[in-house]
Amino acid sequence: MRIPRYTAQKVAFGLITVAAVSVLIPLVFVIGYILVQGIGAMSWEFITAMPRGGMREGGIFPALIGTIWLTIGAGVTSIPLGVGAGVYLAEYAPDNSFTRTIRLAIINLAGVPSVVYGLFGLGLFVIFLRFGMSILAGSLTLGIMTLPVIISTTEQALTTVPQSFRVVNASLGGTTWQGVRKVILPQALPGIMTGVVLGLERAAGETAPILFTVAAFFLPRLPHSVFQQTMALPYHLFVISTQVPGMPIKIQYGTALVLLVFVLTMNLVATLIRRYYRRRRQW
Amino acid sequence: MPIPAVPKDVDWREFFVEQLIRLTGVSAIALVLVIFLFLVREGVPSLLEVPLSNLLGQRWYPTFEIYGLMPLILGSLLVTVGAIAISLPLGVATAIFIGEIAPEWVREILKPSIEVIAGIPSVVIGFIGIQLVSPLVRQFSGAPTGLTALTGVLLLAYMALPTIISIAEDALDAVPDSYRHAAFALSATHWQTVWRVVLPAARPGIVTAVMLGVGRAIGETMTVMMVAGNAARMPLGLDAFLRPVRTMTATIAAEMGEVARGSTHYHVLFVVGLALFIITFLINLAAALTIFRQQRGGGGRFLA
Numbered sequence: 155m156r157i158p159r160y161t162a163q164k165v166a167f168g169l170i171t172v173a174a175v176s177v178l179i180p181l182v183f184v185i186g187y188i189l190v191q192g193i194g195a196m197s198w199e200f201i202t203a204m205p206r207g208g209m210r211e212g213g214i215f216p217a218l219i220g221t222i223w224l225t226i227g228a229g230v231t232s233i234p235l236g237v238g239a240g241v242y243l244a245e246y247a248p249d250n251s252f253t254r255t256i257r258l259a260i261i262n263l264a265g266v267p268s269v270v271y272g273l274f275g276l277g278l279f280v281i282f283l284r285f286g287m288s289i290l291a292g293s294l295t296l297g298i299m300t301l302p303v304i305i306s307t308t309e310q311a312l313t314t315v316p317q318s319f320r321v322v323n324a325s326l327g328g329t330t331w332q333g334v335r336k337v338i339l340p341q342a343l344p345g346i347m348t349g350v351v352l353g354l355e356r357a358a359g360e361t362a363p364i365l366f367t368v369a370a371f372f373l374p375r376l377p378h379s380v381f382q383q384t385m386a387l388p389y390h391l392f393v394i395s396t397q398v399p400g401m402p403i404k405i406q407y408g409t410a411l412v413l414l415v416f417v418l419t420m421n422l423v424a425t426l427i428r429r430y431y432r433r434r435r436q437w
Numbered sequence: 438m439p440i441p442a443v444p445k446d447v448d449w450r451e452f453f454v455e456q457l458i459r460l461t462g463v464s465a466i467a468l469v470l471v472i473f474l475f476l477v478r479e480g481v482p483s484l485l486e487v488p489l490s491n492l493l494g495q496r497w498y499p500t501f502e503i504y505g506l507m508p509l510i511l512g513s514l515l516v517t518v519g520a521i522a523i524s525l526p527l528g529v530a531t532a533i534f535i536g537e538i539a540p541e542w543v544r545e546i547l548k549p550s551i552e553v554i555a556g557i558p559s560v561v562i563g564f565i566g567i568q569l570v571s572p573l574v575r576q577f578s579g580a581p582t583g584l585t586a587l588t589g590v591l592l593l594a595y596m597a598l599p600t601i602i603s604i605a606e607d608a609l610d611a612v613p614d615s616y617r618h619a620a621f622a623l624s625a626t627h628w629q630t631v632w633r634v635v636l637p638a639a640r641p642g643i644v645t646a647v648m649l650g651v652g653r654a655i656g657e658t659m660t661v662m663m664v665a666g667n668a669a670r671m672p673l674g675l676d677a678f679l680r681p682v683r684t685m686t687a688t689i690a691a692e693m694g695e696v697a698r699g700s701t702h703y704h705v706l707f708v709v710g711l712a713l714f715i716i717t718f719l720i721n722l723a724a725a726l727t728i729f730r731q732q733r734g735g736g737g738r739f740l741a
Contacts, residue, residue, distance in 0.1 A: 163628035167538055173530035174539070174547065177598060181554055184565050238461030246458060258725050259465040265649070265721035266472065266714060267656025268559075269686045273693070273710040277475035281698070298468060305465065331454050352556075359558030362658040362686070366693050388560045388659075395564045396663055403568075410564050414557070421556045425549055 185418075188410050195408025209372060209394060210402055214409055216376055220289075220384035221358055221416065224368065227293020227380070228357040232300040233350055239301070240308025240346070245334050264302035269362040271299045276366040290380040292368025299363055300353040307349020311342040344431030348424045355420035359413065361388040371397075387413045476711040483704030492708070497669035497683070499692065499702045506685075508669045509709065512586070513684040515672045516661060517654045519590035520597055524654075525647055527594070528601030535602070536609040537631050555599035563663030566592045571664055578679050586672060586682035589665035593657055597650040604649060608642020609635060641727055648724040652717050655686075662687035685709050 157165075203213030239260075247253040275295030285291040315338050323333035339346075361369075369389035377384045391409045394401045484492075487504050494505025535547050570591060571583030578587065612635050620630040636643075666681020669688070689706050696703045 159626050159629065163626045166628045166632070170530045170534045170538060173527050174534035177527060177531050177554075177602075178547070178550055180595060181550060181557075184557075187569070188561070188565070235461050235464060238458050239465055242458045242462030246455065247462060254729065256462055256465050257729075258722065259469045261725040262469055262718050262721045263465060265652045265656070265717045267658065267686055267717060269658040269689050270472070270476070270656070270710045270714050270717075273479070273689065273707060274472045274475050276693070277479045277707070278471065282475070301465070301468070329448070329451050331451050352552075355556050359556070359560070361558070361560045362690055365690055388558050391564060392560050392659060392663070395567060406564065406568075410561050414561055417556055417558060418553065421553055425552075 185414065188407060188414055191404075192407035192409075192411030195404045196411070200408055201412070204374070205372065209398060210400065210405065214387070214390060214412060216373055217385040217387045217390035217409075218412065218416075219376055220369075221387040221413075223289055223377070223384060224292055224296055224364065224386055225354050225358045227289060228296035228300050229350070229354050231294050231297025232304050232353065232357075235297075236301045236304030236350075236353070237308050237346060239305045240312060241334060241339070243305070244309045244312035245330060245338065260302050260305055263298075264306075266299075267362075268299060268360055269365075271295055271363040272366050274298075275363060280367055286381065287366070287368055287370075287383050288381045289368055289377060289384055292364045292384075292386075293380070295363045295367045296357040296360060299360065300357045303353035303356065304349055307352070308342070308346050311345025311349065312338060314345065315341045344427050348428045351420050351424040351427070355417050355424070358420065359388055359417045361386075361392055364389060387416065473714065476707055476714055480704055480707035480711045483701055483708050486701045487705060492705075495671050497688070499696075499705070502701065504702075504705045506709065506712070508671045509683055509685045509688050510712070511672050512665075512669070512682040513655055513686070515586055515677060515682060516589045516593055516665060516684060517651055519586065519678065520593035520654045521647060521650055523590065523594035524597040524601055524650060528598050528646070528650070529605050529643060531598070531602050532605035532609055533631060533636075536606050537627075537635065551599050551602055554595070559596065559657060559659040560663070562592050562596060563660040566660060566664035580679045582666060582681065584664055584666035584681055585679050586665055587678040589661045589682065589684075590678065592660050592664060593654045596657060596660065597654045600653045601646045601650040604646035605639070605643050608639040608646065611642060612638045641730075645724045645727045648720050648727075652720045652724070655720075656713065656717055658686040658690050662690050667691060685713050689713075 200213045201218065202215050204215055206212035239256075243253070243256065247256070272295065275291055275298075279285045279291035279294050280287055283291075285294075319337050319341065320333055323337050328336075364386055368383055369386050370383040371385075371393055373383065373385055387409065391406070391413055394409060395406050483504075487502075491502075491504055492506055494503065495507045496503050496505045497508050531547075531551075535544055539547065566588055567584075571585075571588045573583070574580070574585060574588045574591075575583035578585070616634050616638055617630055620634045625633070661684045665684065665687065667683045667687055668681035669683040670680070672680065672682050689709055692702070693706050696706065
């Protein structure tokens with residue numbers, strides 16, 4: 155028996171719609187659930203106080219501050235290098251096998267597992283360069299992990315700038331660098347910023363790369379320099395949800411909520427930058 | 438695309454900036470080499486200390502200097518294959534929905550949502566796995582614990598989805614509209630067009646999506662460490678999914694913090710890392726070459 159073809163289409167499209175919806179449901183449910191369970195833990199004290207009583211009371215202030223430091227550190231490492239490499243690929247690189255090798259290297263950097271970045275950071279920064287477990291070592295590790303995202307989004311943002319901009323620059327006698335600095339980069343800036351924020355969002359939420367390079371189980375005070383260890387939100391959530399027996403469930407959900415809000419705010423910022431400038435774009 | 442600048446007197450500043458920018462580009466190659474070098478540097482001593490037969494063994498008991506990597510490799514393989522088996526059909530279906538079926542406003546909701554999934558930290562997914570998914574798995578399977586390979590598979594599948602969806606969607610998007618118009622002109626239904634014309638045309642891109650999804654799943658660390666139970670046993674037999682399993686990534690993350698620097702165990706963990714690096718390198722190389730074959734140049738959106 156042959157199934158009538160419009161029936162087949164209805165069935166197939168129905169299944170596909172169900173699949174797409176079933177991808178969204180866990181997302182909405184998980185965010186909602188963490189919000190409902192974690193909101194009870196929220197208080198000014200939870201955000202701004204040191205942990206007490208074996209981390210079962212008090213707040214998560216040092217972990218939050220640590221994550222902010224690490225995110226900034228990762229940005230300082232990855233933005234100049236990543237934007238530079240993106241500019242090179244989009245504006246300077248000739249179409250030859252060497253450029254393809256660079257692209258291949260970037261694709262491979264993007265695929266290196268986060269825990270392997272952790273091993274690399276341990277081997278190079280912590281041991282070989284003698285930074286010890288420190289904010290410096292952790293920031294550099296996270297920054298390198300973020301590089302591929304920033305490079306590829308920068309390149310994309312630059313390539314969407316119309317070719318006519320470059321032609322006009324050249325016709326006015328501008329050099330490549332003058333064109334990049336005064337014409338192309340300003341036009342591509344919103345796209346680059348979106349990529350940077352999305353890359354740093356991922357760095358802020360990562361745990362595996364900081365396990366052996368910076369993260370501390372518990373520190374009674376805030377770090378004073380980049381050569382010290384720090385607590386960090388993702389590692390803190392890992393610790394309190396698997397390593398500390400008798401941890402109040404409310405604090406676990408509260409920590410998860412703060413981490414989620416931190417990361418999703420960055421996501422929202424990236425989306426807003428993109429939306430806002432796409433509407434204002436003149437080309 | 439570079440426009441050849443008008444030849445003029447070489448300005449030293451221009452020259453300096455250009456070299457600096459070139460250097461940042463080249464740094465990507467340097468980084469891959471340096472990462473490889475340091476994994477080798479810290480890992481290779483173990484190859485001198487531990488006989489190969491030991492490393493290829495079926496038992497992992499570092500306390501007794503038994504460093505068989507097979508259970509870890511098979512553990513990684515098991516959860517990865519399981520995860521992709523779920524996320525491939527789900528991901529491709531979602532990509533078809535976004536690319537071919539959904540009205541504009543639904544697309545505007547779906548695409549950012551999928552970016553949000555990609556942005557959820559793996560430790561949060563692991564936490565939810567412990568709190569919500571593992572009790573469910575225990576209830577339905579009747580296994581003594583909910584921290585099983587299956588729990589890891591379910592969560593990894595979800596985490597691999599954004600990668601698979603976005604690349605598959607790009608692949609569908611790259612199929613020229615003339616293909617669709619030709620199919621419609623032959624009075625094919627929309628579904629026949631998608632199934633018989635668009636999907637086959639997008640197949641190389643979908644293969645790439647699967648490869649990068651595999652790379653994503655095999656490298657995931659925190660989630661599997663938190664929910665998969667971490668028992669380093671050979672995951673053989675039909676019920677392997679319902680037993681705890683230990684992956685390569687989880688082994689490194691769980692044990693590196695406790696080993697003495699410079700010990701044999703320490704060096705072996707770097708060998709595990711080196712193996713992971715090589716596996717993901719090969720997967721990504723294959724994926725990249727597929728992309729390069731399709732379109733000369735262009736890093737592709739999937740990196741972001």
